[in-house]
Amino acid sequence: MTLNKYSRIYTQDDSLPASQAMLIGSGLSEEELRKPFVGICSTGFEGNTCNMHLNGLADQVKAGVQAQGLVGLRFNTIGVSDGITNGTAGMRYSLVSREIIADSIEAMAGAHNYDALACVMGCDKNMPGALMAMARLNRPSLMVYGGTITGGTFKGQQLNIVSCFEAYGQKLRGQLSDEEYRGIIRNACPGPGACGGMYTANTMAAAIETLGLSLPFSSSAPAVSQEKQQECRSVGAYLRRLLERDLKPRDILVREAFENALVVTTVLGGSTNAVLHLIAIAHAAGVPLTLADFQAVSNRTPVLADLKPSGKYLMEDLSGMGGVPAVLKTLLNLGLLYGDLPTVTGQTLAENLADVLPLGASQDLLRPLSNPLKADGHIQILYGNLAPKGAVAKISGKEGLRFEGPALVFNSEQELNESITQGQLQPGQVVVIRYVGPKGGPGMPEMLKPTAAIMGAGLGDKVALITDGRFSGGTHGFVVGHVCPEAYEGGPIALVENGDWITLDASTNTMEVQVDAALLELRRQQWQRPRPGVPHGVLLKYIRTVSDASRGCITDYQEEDHVPARATPARANLA
Template structure:
């Protein structure tokens, strides 16, 4: 086979290169095998990554067992939960681009022949996939797996419950001692936080798109099966290399549609929209927001995992995992089952023996939570290029809502008003200048949504923003409003007390003013001048595109 590494280590002119490998203790036998980059996001600052060294060692064992030379290469990763609610969150989404760039840089610079991606949390998963797509090498993704749910007074809890508890404390509904009890029990193990938040959403979709082995999305981080899956992933990438099956053979227009279908059935995070758009861009696949509603119209929502419901990832695993969800969708021919996956088999072959083992966790397709999918794209005079809502996590009484705007030019201003009890039932909280450019960095806003939920206002107050919400957010939380305020979007001309109309079933989001008034306001609108920012975040602000394009860089 023709190997990329031949350009680095073969022939007399590459003797200096080989000498540097020998300086690291490599042998001739190792250099005569394909070089497989094992891209590891291990660190001691992310609970989803604290155990990845063990996953990496298992991957390397699998690569060695099947004739390759594994080489560990590090990747950065931001913990969204730790970065939440302060300036650190401005760096979360931008880190996706740094990760993609580093995968591209390291693989090309060192002539790697294949890749095993070992991420787990939020932006790290799409970032690694984006970088791998630029290289188009044989690639397998194996994540670190989900965290177990916590237990408090016999009730399963996870990180979203923890954030909501802060709101309850601020409203005087629980004591500081009770808050302390919850914080010590919400996150009981390593792994990606236990609900269908962004990390687990992306790990499930990596499996659904065909880039990860069956089980990747749901096998808990602390289970021995996760290590076995890592070994099999290392073995699998060598088979892909032998068969010359590359990542772009797996991630295609049809496999992206499969991922979207699973997204709708599972009720994944709104952040999946940003990431699937960015992944499709790197794969040179046409994808826009209109397709998301088309898929949503066809695919029913079968799961209500936290924050939409009381179940967590370990229960989804026991109920049959992603394979069971996919098998259920085939009953209505909602998947392309003839596509190749990293198993070397088709999707149809992978799931032929799968079935639902617990109908309380995965509903049969004949009895879904709703006939439409978990996400919806809204359009209107506030969002001419779209906005995103996790429809499956919205209370029925909030699917259609009309109320007065409470306008804030930053998340910090909004959270202060919420904590001070200034937001009332029926209000529509508008948070702007938090988009990709305006933030910059498009902060996740779990604090305001969780505060409202903790204060029992999530079924009577809506939020809209040109920023984004965490996968752990629930309620009528509408994000990614595009164009953003900093780019002259109409969210910037909303005034305190304006009436906002939300109609999620009909995909609409509108400011209730006349066309003439809207035109006059837009004509006179001058976006707030943003402070000049130095360093990487400043470069990001200058280069980033809008959220309806996936907040990619240009």
């Protein structure tokens, strides 16, 4: 089999001497021009704990690739830190960066005809962006997760990044001194790695390992562990096997694999951002995935893992118990996963887990089916006159299933943050943040700063929050996001006024504003779309191209793109 079927276009064509000259000039020998080229993409950059170590991991990947007789060619793409940008205008670029990452990896690997691809990713938009590019290119590929951070401590308190956001609310209440507040900030992030709870990065890493596009243990091996170093050095051998078997992302990203990923996201109590990202990855792979699929999985799947933000454990704790493979083996034994699906190891999911022990009864991180944290899924899709096209609620079970109260409306996150600072929120209110959707934000920023401040201020179980924006994986409380259509598009959330009575019910999957339809129509006639919040640049391009949240906020959506679900590939692909 020809392993260099793409790179040979440049390296073996006598009519392209300039191409070969530039490759030789970059340091390759004529012998190396006959070998397969592997693009090694890193989102490493210095100013963020999630990404600061990724270039070093990419170097390890390259060494392993070279050892397998392949040519590793490093390149970088961008990363945007959610933890740094949350609560500022910079957060508008976060979800946009997913599209930039996908587009740039596709452009680089497509233009330079790499035969295979390894992506070393660290933060939450990095990973789905990489998988979107892999699915579009459909060449042998795998992803390496940069790994989770080690938790910090201060005065005996276990810390993670969300501790900082919630400390701000505690400070406003006078519960923390300035010294204690600064102590939490100084100690929350003690080194490299992605945010430690079952926030979006760890959620997506676990989902991607379940999908089969990363190696076993990739999602739970800590960033600074020897296991992470060993994983990186082993990538070359797996990529060579993928090339020899011509096993590609679309062979792996089948409908049943996405169902597995939805089950694991639910069992682990993962981030609502997984809804946007998994829909977007499925779209790139040509697999239909909708909000209804998330609800169907939530209807039959319990929450079993006691992980932060609403639980007590971090990913590093799970790593010490056997990691995500131990969870997968437990779920496989329970009949909750499809096992006969291909993965980047060249083996099926079940074969990968053959020697893995399930989580036993001596631990309490993963509950048994007979004693779940929540009998059904925490991701609930709500519909009603406030969200005709759906909204995504994160209901852990601790905040109850129903909330109703008068609306308190804000047209920006900044307005709400100022109101929290001034102590204006009252128990029983339904806080509405609008014009922060994909187009209205623009960029659908996360609402972690206000939700964490609400928790820190002691109002987490006393107010609800709905928004056409989205939430961090670190958000908890009675929160409903992704309200669709968004306010900027004239969705009903744009018509809500202070004092309107709102009812949210996760048991009936409804969200309603108790306002007469005729009055809502009158308000609609008087409504005017605000001017775009940006005059030019990538955010304006995003406004003009992004789909709504129910379709994953992708920028290449066309109605005719809907295709029938593809069947699981034949076992011959694994031979």
